[in-house]
Amino acid sequence: xxxxxxxxxxxxxxxxxxxxxxxxxxxxxxxxxxxxxxxxxxxxxxxxxxxxxxxxxxxxxxxxxxxxxxxxxxxxxxxxxxxxxxxxxxxxxxxxxxxxxxxxxxxxxxxxxxxxxxxxxxxxxxxxxxxxxxxxxxxxxxxxxxxxxxxxxxxxxxxxxxxxxxxxxxxxxxxxxxxxxxxxxxxxxxxxxxxxxxxxxxxxxxxxxxxxxxxxxxxxxxxxxxxxxxxxxxxxxxxxxxxxxxxxxxxxxxxxxxxxxxxxxxxxxxxxxxxxxxxxxxx
Numbered sequence: 424x425x426x427x428x429x430x431x432x433x434x435x436x437x438x439x440x441x442x443x444x445x446x447x448x449x450x451x452x453x454x455x456x457x458x459x460x461x462x463x464x465x466x467x468x469x470x471x472x473x474x475x476x477x478x479x480x481x482x483x484x485x486x487x488x489x490x491x492x493x494x495x496x497x498x499x500x501x502x503x504x505x506x507x508x509x510x511x512x513x514x515x516x517x518x519x520x521x522x523x524x525x526x527x528x529x530x531x532x533x534x535x536x537x538x539x540x541x542x543x544x545x546x547x548x549x550x551x552x553x554x555x556x557x558x559x560x561x562x563x564x565x566x567x568x569x570x571x572x573x574x575x576x577x578x579x580x581x582x583x584x585x586x587x588x589x590x591x592x593x594x595x596x597x598x599x600x601x602x603x604x605x606x607x608x609x610x611x612x613x614x615x616x617x618x619x620x621x622x623x624x625x626x627x628x629x630x631x632x633x634x635x636x637x638x639x640x641x642x643x644x645x646x647x648x649x650x651x652x653x654x655x656x657x658x659x660x661x662x663x664x665x666x667x668x669x670x671x672x673x674x675x676x677x678x679x680x681x682x683x684x685x686x687x688x689x690x691x692x693x694x695x696x697x698x699x700x701x702x703x704x705x706x
Contacts, residue, residue, distance in 0.1 A: 449498045450475065452553045452580070453625040453698070462630040470628070474580070475502065478552060481578045481617065481702050482508075487547035490570065492537050493554025497523025500531075508548075513540055538562045545572045555581040556598035564611040568705050576616065577703040582625075588695040595629055595687045596696035608703065617702040625698045626689040633687050 454470025455477060456462060478499075482489075485507030491500045494512030496519050503510050504527065513533035514520055523532045533540060537558045549570055555563065567577055583601035588594065608615060652659040667675070 449496060451495045451498075453582075453628045455621060455624045456627040457624075460627075462627045464631060464634070467628075467631055474625075475499070477621070477700060478578070478580050479503070479506070481700065482548060483576070488544070488572070489548045489550060490542075490546040491550045491552070493551065493557065494523060494532075495519050497526040497532065499550070499552060501526040511542065511544070511546075513537065537566075545575070546570055547572050547575045549575070549577045551577070551579045551581060553581050555579050556583070560599055560604060560607045564607050564613060567703070568612060571705060575704070577613070577701075579699070579701040579703070582696050582698050584695060585697045592695075593686050594695045595632070595692045596698075598696070601697050601699070612706045613703045614706045615701060616704055617700070619700040620697060621700060622693055622696065622698045626692045629687050629689045629692045636687065 448468040448471055450468070450471040452471060452474055454467055455473035456470050457473075460466060460470070479502070482503075485503075487508055489500075489503055489508045489510045491503070491510055491512035494500050494514055497512060500510040500512040500523065510527070511531050511533065512523060512527065513535055514523065515534070515536045517534065520532055520534045533542070535541075537554075549567060551558075551563075571577070582596045582598040583604060584596070584598055586600070586602055588600070605615075648659070651662070670678075
């Protein structure tokens with residue numbers, strides 16, 4: 424049996440290439456936007472670098488041992504290493520592992536999920552930068568105490584759902600429900616030391632997302648479809664027929680909504696999400 428297609432990992436791999444091509448950026452996360460700043464692709468990298476500065480400010484001074492969970496292409500790990508930290512990182516993506524090993528020692532880049540990580544070392548900082556949402560709370564929080572040195576901390580920068588979110592609705596963002604996370608922190612003998620809500624500052628990033636869907640992806644798909652209908656009408660008919668047969672009406676409707684991207688607005692993002700910069704320690 425072939426390997427199961429992992430939409431989360433494959434989607435991030437695709438974003439690696441899109442960020443490089445369209446925004447000239449090595450980063451894979453939201454940006455921090457200033458009031459009145461033009462939300463356009465040339466400004467994406469600057470907004471993402473503000474995010475990086477905000478994140479690094481949560482770290483105690485080097486030298487310390489860091490575990491970067493879901494470290495992507497290794498850009499953050501390489502930056503921390505340049506500042507004097509000793510960094511291990513992990514990612515489930517073979518594409519990202521290959522990129523990360525160009526920047527870090529091979530043995531420091533672990534090709535696995537957090538749930539599968541079997542390292543015996545302990546760390547002064549465990550970092551989740553937009554990776555915490557992909558690990559079930561039952562797998563992440565119970566392990567953290569055993570991974571931290573005495574006095575160590577957990578740094579999380581990620582999106583959470585607020586209590587307005589209704590399961591099944593088509594909305595941007597994602598993550599654990601924040602109230603569930605808050606309860607799980609207490610249940611696992613952890614305490615939140617710092618908690619900064621940056622939802623207003625990251626929400627404009629959704630405008631970039633809308634620009635990509637409306638200004639690039641949807642027109643390209645439309646042009647390919649129309650071109651195929653004119654040049655290869657029989658092939659086009661069979662493909663359209665197969666698409667209708669093998670996808671549900673709900674799936675087709677959702678795909679149309681994704682191409683229009685109306686739901687992926689900054690306002691809708693703020694309605695159902697809260698984006699937090701957090702530090703935790705063992706109680």
